[in-house]
Amino acid sequence: MGLKPQVLEVLERLGISRGQIVLDFGCGSGTYTIPTARIVGERGRVYALDKNKRVLDELMQKAELAGLRNIKRMDTSGEPRIGLPNESVDVVLLLDIFHPYYFPQAYDRRRLLNEVYRVMKPSAFISVWPKHMESEAKDEIENADFYLEKEHTGMLIHDGKNREKGQILNFRKR
Numbered sequence: 001m002g003l004k005p006q007v008l009e010v011l012e013r014l015g016i017s018r019g020q021i022v023l024d025f026g027c028g029s030g031t032y033t034i035p036t037a038r039i040v041g042e043r044g045r046v047y048a049l050d051k052n053k054r055v056l057d058e059l060m061q062k063a064e065l066a067g068l069r070n071i072k073r074m075d076t077s078g079e080p081r082i083g084l085p086n087e088s089v090d091v092v093l094l095l096d097i098f099h100p101y102y103f104p105q106a107y108d109r110r111r112l113l114n115e116v117y118r119v120m121k122p123s124a125f126i127s128v129w130p131k132h133m134e135s136e137a138k139d140e141i142e143n144a145d146f147y148l149e150k151e152h153t154g155m156l157i158h159d160g161k162n163r164e165k166g167q168i169l170n171f172r173k174r
């Protein structure tokens with residue numbers, strides 16, 4: 001199976017569906033952003049947030065080639081501050097970003113989670129692939145007022161190209 005159908009299937013299993021507003025925090029060049037935009041469709045929207053301008057340029061080129069107009073680029077300085085209103089998104093993707101390489105201290109990760117919590121609608125969920133931090137992530141996220149709703153284990157795409165087995169955890173607001 002090619003990478004694209006595989007990613008679509010994972011995202012649908014996580015609960016991404018037509019019409020949703022999704023924030024892909026630390027989206028990179030779009031391995032998950034582009035398929036998410038296809039699923040949410042024209043009535044939905046994907047906010048693609050990253051601190052690396054180059055990967056966002058790459059992502060927007062891919063979006064244009066694919067004819068996707070529902071991806072909104074969000075450049076940031078790396079501060080865990082999200083330029084969106086309170087309770088405005090249905091889903092936040094935190095894929096291979098919630099770990100000490102990018103957020104070295106538990107305090108940094110907690111600030112990120114607080115900000116994510118702020119922009120989530122009451123019914124929203126987060127999908128976290130806690131790569132590099134598999135054992136501690138769940139406790140930290142639950143301590144930030146989320147509860148674990150479901151887990152998805154399967155083949156994921158790492159660094160845009162490598163297939164590997166991984167686990168994505170879905171949490172909702174408590």
Ligand SMILES: C[S@@+](CC[C@H](N)C(=O)[O-])C[C@H]1O[C@@H](n2cnc3c(N)ncnc32)[C@H](O)[C@@H]1O
Pocket residue numbers: 025026027028029030031032049050051052055076077078079080094095096097102157158159160
């Ligand atoms: C390992 S990549 C993961 C990309 C994508 N989520 C995926 O799974 O394919 C992590 C991305 O997060 C971005 N990033 C790291 N820290 C960030 C921060 N504080 N704010 C915004 N983006 C950040 C990096 O620039 C990089 O593009």
